Amino acid sequence: MTGSAWEVVIGLEIHAQLATRSKIFSGASTAYGAEPNTQACLVDLGYPGVLPVLNEEVVRMAAMFGLAVNAAVAPRSVFARKNYFYPDLPKGYQISQYELPIVEHGELYIEDADGNEKRIGITRAHLEEDAGKSIHEGLDKSSGIDLNRTGTPLLEIVSEPDMRSAKEAIAYMRKIHTIVRYLGISDGNMQEGSFRCDANVSVRPRGQEEFGTRAELKNLNSFRFIEKAINFEVERQIELIEEGREVVQETRLYDSDRDETRPMRSKEEANDYRYFPDPDLLPVEISAEYIESVRQQLPELPDAKKQRFVAEYGLRDEDAGILTASRAVADYFEDAAAATEAPAQLVANWIMGELSGALNREGLEIGDSKVSAAELAGMLSRIHDSTISGKIAKQVFEAIWGGEGTADAVIEAKGLKQITDSSAIEAVVDKVIAANPSQAADYRAGKDKLIGYFVGQVMKETRGQANPAQVNQILKDKLGN
Amino acid sequence: MSLSKEQVQHIAMLARLELTDDEYAESVAKLSRIVDFVDQLSQADTDGVIPMAHPLDAAQRLRPDVVTERIERDRYQENAAAVAGGLYLVPKVIE
Amino acid sequence: MSDNHQELHARSLTELAAGLDGGEFTSVELTQSLLERIARLDGQLNAFITVTADEALAAAERADEARAAGTGGVLNGLPIVHKDIFCTSGVKTTCGSRMLDNFVSPYDATVVEKLDAAGAIFLGKSNMDEFAMGSSNETSYFGPVNNPWNAECSPGGSSGGSAAAVAARLAPAATGTDTGGSIRQPAALTGTVGIKPTYGRVSRYGMIAFASSLDQAGVITRTAEDAARMLGVMAGFDARDSTSIDHPVPDYVAGLSKSVKGLRVGVVRQHFDEGLDEQCGVRVHEAIAVLESLGATTVEVDLPNLDLSVPTYYVVAPAECSSNLSRFDGVRFGHRAENAEDLMDLYCRSRGEGFGDEVKRRIMTGTYVLSAGYYDAYYLKAQQVRHLIADDFKKAFSDVDVIAGPTSPTPAFRLGDKIDDPITMYLNDIYTIGANLAGLPGMSVPCGFVDDLPVGLHLVAAHFDEETLLQCTHQYQQHTDWHLACPEAFK
Known part of the structure; x- marks a missing residue:
């Protein structure tokens, strides 16, 4: 110009x-x-x-x-x-x-x-x-x-x-x-x-x-x-x-x-x-x-809804804007948020992330979503109570989308329940440290970033099912020695 | 007030009417006479008079939003001079 | 058939109804006799554009069956004629125009539907001025109609075919439409009764529009009683017409017998000014005197803006018609020019060829008065004057029950006399146009002759007061016999 x-x-x-x-x-x-x-x-x-x-x-x-x-x-x-x-x-x-x-x-x-x-x-x-x-x-x-x-x-x-x-x-x-x-x-x-x-x-x-x-x-x-x-x-x-x-x-x-x-x-x-x-x-x-x-019939309008989403759910302003751009998306969000203990921001992230991606991929409107608000909420509850990790959840989401049943049924059928037993995680951690002596030495010498490598190895060993927070803590404990 | 041939041509164009030369000549004369005649209206004192579009003082009635029409396309199109595939035909339109 | 069937045509609709009810003749016999008459006599009149003989006879058979079964409607088996402006399903509907020479309507107008449901038999479609634009029937693509009283004269227009058919005893009743006098003026010029009801009284659905805010359907008969019977069927609310008014329809026939005693008749001073044929004026005064002799009182009333009614009308009506007739473009129905080069050529030639001179003139007048720069001076101004005229009437009706005067300034004029000068033709409607502008009901009733040509008395009443018009004209006809006179050639 x-x-x-x-x-x-x-x-x-x-x-x-x-x-x-x-x-x-x-x-x-x-x-x-x-x-x-x-x-x-x-x-x-x-x-x-x-x-x-x-x-x-x-x-x-x-x-x-x-x-x-x-x-x-x-x-x-x-x-x-x-x-x-x-x-x-x-x-x-x-x-x-x-x-x-x-x-x-x-x-x-x-x-x-x-x-x-x-x-x-x-x-x-x-x-x-x-x-x-x-x-x-x-x-x-x-x-x-x-x-x-x-x-x-x-x-x-x-x-x-x-x-x-x-x-x-x-x-x-x-x-x-x-x-x-x-x-x-x-x-x-x-x-x-x-x-x-x-x-x-x-x-x-x-x-x-x-x-x-x-x-x-x-x-x-x-x-x-x-x-x-x-x-x-x-x-x-x-x-x-x-x-x-x-x-x-x-x-x-x-x-x-x-x-x-x-x-x-x-x-x-x-x-x-x-x-x-x-x-x-x-x-x-x-x-x-x-x-x-007619005024009595007016629904809550986008601007008002956005402000309420920020105030009531503590959403980021921008996210509230995205969710309220469509009444159907806003309704989906509110239905899901009401059906789970998981934080509203997590609900929002999943709608704007995985769900929106899946809908776009198949050219569907949210009203035709293959994962209902209740199903999404069910899955988010399992993240919230640590039954599954966020990463495993993506796998669970795809299964629900594919018509394999509710989150609980998928987790059960595929054995995706997160490992939270410390002794089991410790055993895997020990195994991984033993198998990577040079990396362990480097870490101890100050290469803090290598923690990611170890986490990855542990997750790989546990097919992603180990609780990431616990893995992190245990690794730090053991490598810190 | 007398209308010019150009004015009459413009009106005929707006109204999509083809006129022959003779018809133009006659239209200029007769339309001018009609316009002169209706010019009498300018004498009326209409200050503050509300224009009256309808003879009765009534409000529009509303129809329920219901599909009521059964459409017989082929029957309706019997009156059309040129149709193909259910479409009414006109000489090619260039936009 | 016995001998007395020879004179079936001379009977009124009411008398024919009694004959059918009494088993004196059947609807098939009646229909046949009128169809024969049309075949024999219409060559002298050109009152019909289409005669629907086969359909009429089939309908008459059904009517006779219905009568036998005791299920017929109030007009069961009675033959009538429709002005060719009303859409009739499966039957050519031309509106007197080359534009619609090939047009077969796929639907019935509400008026047609209602008369059909009441059992009326329609004999055919009557000739008219093209798109109802004319006061002489000379603008018809199908040729002028001759006045049954004098073949060299016009029957008036635009409902000239309907009026001529009723006057010549080819049918007891015919539908008509009236935008500026198109029912009342031909009724006056043919010695028949014509009523234009209140705007909104009869549905306009299926009636090909000329000027939507002025058009109103009505009826032409020989007696007020027949008009009451017809109107009772035609009137009433129609959900398909936004301008149709939901107002109860009284029993018009029941109200006829009321005396006119005490009725206040307004006589408009301006009606008897220059422009009115002197002898016509005499006949009208005589008719008013008859009403007085029956107990009515007369009051002089003033319609100060009367002389502006014709110019007002010739702005409003052409404006509306210029838009209403835009749909005739050669695409979906109607005349289409051959070998059009492009779209513009298709439009201009289809319309140029399909419309006659008067229609083109009015479309152009209307286009002009609505066009940029002229709208305020003409269209808006005319709408304002229209308000003044309506107010004049409103004021008058605070003092009187009906306004009486001449229907037309002269008796029937010669064919060809006025067609070349639009203004002279337009001024024919000076006494009738006001009722259209104000939406009031108006009626013409035969009140004598001048030079062997009929003259009409014109009555106007307040909104929705058709009852008073019918009562007044019926009482007048009970004491006069002008309506019984029959043109010599059609006895």
Whole structure:
């Protein structure tokens, strides 16, 4: 980057698909992956004569989101039509909210580069219907239109231009991602397009008050791409300005194969969406009592949960952050911690270490884990009461993962119980010292580090089952002579 | 107020309507007349009047989140001029 | 069939119901006789776009069976006509447009479903102005409809086919839709009864939208009593229409016999200003005098913003229509241009070819008034004036029960007379448009003739007070016989 002469300004528009069973304005299913157009009913197809009726669940979900980001939930919001022609938009207009959105003036906090808390304003969040999909592959001179996704409810969350780097943008987006999943209002699946983002990016000379001309980046469907696209775009804009040229206000598409952004080719004339209130829908009215009832349904949110994990379980701040990034992981942690005497930090370490590794390896979500929270807790209890060592535990964990039963059953069946009988350990230690006279001499001459070698040899002799603390102590005693 | 041919062309473009040259000439004249006619509205004193989007003062009713539609794709597609593999076809779209 | 079947067509819906109930004839006989009549006479009118003879006869058979089993609905076996704006499952639904010349609806409109469930037999789909945009039926892709009273005249529009069919005794009742007067004006011009209920009273689901905040389905018949029967079936809440209002439907027929004694009739001063044909004015005053003779009192009322109702309408309706008609893009249904070069070409030519002049004009007007820079001056301003007009009515209804006046400024005009000047055509609806803007129920009832052409009395009532309109017109018809007059060629 061209140094700190330039300041980057980023605002995000996040589209979160709401996890309803049926569509926002019709009774067709929202399930993903059906055969083309088998989930597009007459309302979704924009057939002559059909009319929209609003799904009550989307109102509840939007209100929930509003409360979660400390925003105002509007007592009266209005659906408007955004008029433009495109093949994936069957009615020739998208039903959205324009002047009176359902949520306004929210905020959330992220950590900036210096580790300080930074507020990001949420201008608004409004409800709208998703469009269908154009398919270009496999058709010669045509594009194919699949309208299954048409009418899927979206919450469009618009931030203030408060972010100053790609990193901040990612942190904000992750935070929103976490919140919508916590609330259970979106599955946040980026691959299936249920969580998408457009970024408005501009640069300005540091210290300048007014914003530079912005470009809108589309098609940002992974956290990695967002970062790359923003960084590319920032470089491009700075280069343009430094060469004495101008940034054009336009929509640009991120091409992940080439890692670049380019202007969209569709020769749209200057868009004039001709928004006006949709006469087929009436104003949505939300009472204070309703908002209160939604507030009662709010789960504990990530920030609050993180603070509680630090206070209640004594976890490291960073670990609490990792565990609370997903509600399912946090729940797993709390279930496991409640079921064992082992220290919470040990529970946390195992979830972030072995468990997370195994899940990644097999591409599973924590909800599909082959080791349940109770099973993990059972095993951690055996570490805690010294039945097994941490090292043996890894072997036990793999066996549980492989379906060989509970920790106790595995330890029993494989004879993995830790040796804590001092005389048995002493015998092995004696044997090892006798077999390594020169090392013993070196140790005694001051090469303290050799203790590790001896521990290794003892553990090898006992197939890892000797209690490491005891081995250490006995070795020191014997070698110290 | 009279509309120019360029204005009418822009409107026809926004509305995705192809017009012949004769139709343009007629549209310019007739649309100008209509616009003149509706310009009468500017005389009305509407200071502080709330715009009325609906004839009745009612609120949106909400539908339970239930899947109710049975979809007969093939039947619906009988009305479409070009389909293949369940997809509606349009000339190739370049993004 | 006995001789008296010859005159089945002359009977009202109510009389036909009695005949069916009394076993005087069957629904199959009745249906057959009307189908024969349509086949014989519609060549002079062009009132039908589609005649569903086979379906109608099959339905009539089922109705006769239901009657025998004692299970028929309230309109069991009675033939009616649907305006071709209502989607009818498995039957071509054109909306009077080339755009939908090939369109077979896969579903029934709620209105169709309800009338079907009540046992009504539908004989066919009636001609109309394209997408209901017109006041003369001349914008139909399927050609104009001729007025049964004078073939050189327009029957009015947009529900001109429905009105002509009922006036010519091809059917006792027909559905219609009314966005600015499209039921009431053709009713007046053909000597029939037409009612546009309160906005939200009848479901709009399956009715191809013109202007969503103004469109309302209603009915054209020859008597108020028939209209009451039809409306009783059509009205009511529909969960598929967000603008449908959950308000109980009274027994309209039961309310008809109430006297109009003490009814306060508002007479609008502005209604009798310049623009109204003098003789029409005389007929309307005579009709109001009949109501007075029955015990009603008249009060002069003021609708100060009446003259703004037409310009308001011609901003609001085109704005909504420009958006409503965007779905006709040649992709999923409707006309598709051949050999399109690209997407833009497909859109522009499919729409350019599929829509007629008036529809294109309204789409362009609507696009213009909503476009950047003009929205506030036109669309928003019109919404504000709409509020003023609604308030005028509200104020008037604090003093009166109904407002009476002419339905149309002139009797039926000649085909071709007004089609070239949109403004002259638009001004035809000056007396009816206010009810649409304010969402009020309105009704036209025949009240005499000028130069052998029928004239209509227009009544408007407060929201959800269709009962008063029906009661008032029924009482009027009990004491007049204008509705019994039949055009010579269709006796």
